[in-house]
Amino acid sequence: MRTRAVRLYGKNDLRMEEFDLPEIKQDEILVQVISDSICMSTYKAAILGTEHKRVPKDAAENPVIIGHEMAGNIVEVGAKWRDQFKPGQKFSMQPALNYKGSMDSPGYSYRYCGGDATYIIMPQEVMELGCLLPYEGDGYYNASLAEPMSCIIGAYHASYHTSMGSYEHRMGIVEGGKLAILAGAGPMGLGAIDYALHCDRKPGMIVVSDVDEQRLKRAEVIFPAEEAKKLGMDLIFVNTCNMEDVPGYLRDLTGGTGFDDVFVYAPVKPVVEQGDRILGRDGCLNFFAGPTDVNFSALINFYNVHYNSSHIVGTTGGNTNDMIESLRMTERNQIDPAVMVTHIGGLDSAAEATLRLPEAPAGKKLIYTNIFMELTAIDEFEEKGKTNPHFAKLAEITKKNRGLWCAEAEKYLLENWDK
Incomplete structure (x- = not known):
């Protein structure tokens, strides 16, 4: 072969x-x-x-x-x-x-x-x-x-909670509890929101923070707060870019109790420390983001570890x-x-897309291995469609699907692109 x-x-x-x-x-x-x-x-x-x-x-x-x-x-x-x-x-x-x-x-x-x-x-x-x-x-x-979704699911399963006076660990997030997803408007964060909204241990509140307004707006379009409300959850997006007291603001959203579960989706010291400071009693901080710095560290309040039963878990993969x-x-x-x-390409774009991944805009790059196609952002389909009818059709399909890739778009791509 x-x-x-x-x-x-x-x-x-x-x-x-x-x-x-x-x-x-x-x-x-x-x-x-x-x-x-x-x-x-x-x-x-x-x-x-x-x-x-x-x-x-x-x-x-x-x-x-x-x-x-x-x-x-x-x-x-x-x-x-x-x-x-x-x-x-x-x-x-x-x-x-x-x-x-x-x-x-x-x-x-x-x-x-x-x-x-x-x-x-x-x-x-x-x-x-x-x-x-x-x-x-x-x-x-x-x-x-x-595979990437399994990493997200694994993190939800790895979080745990305890009961005072008992050494039993109850695995998973708190059902009906308060969940924070920090730096959560990137690709993996969006997957985490989707899972939280539809898993079998749904929280009652989901707060998603990020510093990128454009990414937050996209997230709000994909996950409307009113749809989350129909599922019995309060979904709140917060831009923390210019906020003086991020932990204070986020804790206030919980009524001062703090969060039962906090996921950190960026290996950034201030974000990790924010996550620690917003934990409630028996709160679990899941450090999801994988740092490249082998000496990466952040300050954790061990008074709360001792007296507030706060704890930390990290997961890599599912x-x-x-x-x-x-x-x-x-x-x-x-x-x-x-x-x-966020991006679609053919096999001919895979090598460069891989080597330039950190400098590329956030979002998953999806490669179709049996076609030739320059790596292209979904939100660029419409512009390219002005000179290429195939891109125009992809723009039409994805536009009616909240700007998301879908089975119809995939089918059209595989049937019409250069093999």
Whole structure:
């Protein structure tokens, strides 16, 4: 099988190339990738090269395919797995394998398995660990985004609370409680809002803070407060950019009690400290954002740790059950991971988009691997549509969908763009 893929050779060395895949073995599966969303973790691997803990030392001689937030179709199934998987099935994949103590992971470590490719081979350990996940929903983009959504879901499950006099930890956010999502108008924050509104342990209040007015306005359009009210929740967006006393203002919104659950979505010292100061009794602060500084630290009030039972948890990634929850909720249209997506591109744009990820506008970049297309912001479709009727049609479709990517837009793209 001939494939085209973006491969990592070393630091800042990504190349789109065509090459032949070997015949699959009886314990492997051949798949066609349709979509792959770009993760900051892939950027870290690309700039570190073989210094990254998951990238093999011989990448210069045996390059690896990047990308791990993938979805597509099963093409050919090895004999070992024919009772479980069939050609034509849609799939998503959990990349965090943790196979026999190895750090190897699709998108970082494999010559023939990564999301930025047209065709790839799933190694047997993916199936053995239950990480090749069937998907029955509309479109492919939602299945790609199940991986980042699983990280969000995992954080909600990892938060915990206690009862005075008991050592039992009750897992999850407080049902009917007060939830704050700080620096929460970015892509992952939007996913966190969506999950909070539709999960099985809904809070009674959600306060979302950010310093970017444009991002906050977009969030308010996607998640109208009146719709949240119909679901029994008060949803409040707050721009803290020029606010003198952010913790004081946020605590006042709770009636002075503080928040039961606080999620911090940016590795910024003042934001972490704000989160600590707005915790109520038995409040849990979840530090979601992953810093690149190994010495990153912030001031925490340990008086409150001792007397107010406040506590801190950090999560990185979700497990397979979290990802399955994301897929099932998406299939039932309970959540829409498209809230995270701001840019669409083809495989030819994947390498540059990955290497320039930190300097690009916030939002998920979604790559369709079987087309050629310059990475384009959804809000630029209308302008490009003045000279390109295909962009005009995408603008029309997304405009009627609150400016969000959707199955109709994906279908039109796959049917009309250059292959």
